[in-house]
Amino acid sequence: DAKTTQPPSMDCAEGRAANLPCNHSTISGNEYVYWYRQIHSQGPQYIIHGLKNNETNEMASLIITEDRKSSTLILPHATLRDTAVYYCIVRSLGGSYIPTFGRGTSLIVHP
């Protein structure tokens, strides 16, 4: 499975958009990009995933570049409750798969 690179930390003002980047330059054609977040003292929570098209749900939007080598998770109106560690992972569906979480990006949303 392809590895990912994320900045270790970011900050954002409450009410503004938070844009979290992820580099996955070695992604293969059948690998999806998944985003999870982990709020302090809780388990990771699924946010969104995509293959090559941009995706949006009630939590966030996922923008994947045309070459699929990077993506951006967008929280359109960040709140204090969005303060968490955000993990970007890539995985294929089917076959042998060992999911790999890096250290993620620690997002701090400030008032």
Added chain:
Amino acid sequence: DAGVTQSPTHLIKTRGQQVTLRCSPKSGHDTVSWYQQALGQGPQFIFQYYEEEERQRGNFPDRFSGHQFPNYSSELNVNALLLGDSALYLCASSPGPWGSPLHFGNGTRLTVT
């Protein structure tokens, strides 16, 4: 609809002891994976259970073992505890071994003294 539940939430053990952690998957899920998360690190995959068998395993010694029951619940056992085993142990469930997304419990915080 209950999500993934883990017990206990916290545990303190002494070096050399053995520990058993428990996990009940989300309703409708039949696959359970276990992860170890050290402080400041991302979760590290330990192993996955499906149809009561270990299907995949990460880079962990055989002191780490598991079991899955017919009701899909699972246990993680760690023998001969080391100080380095202190971590948050997370359980994740999915609908099938390749199902997505993973649903995580809130973990068991294990402290080895």
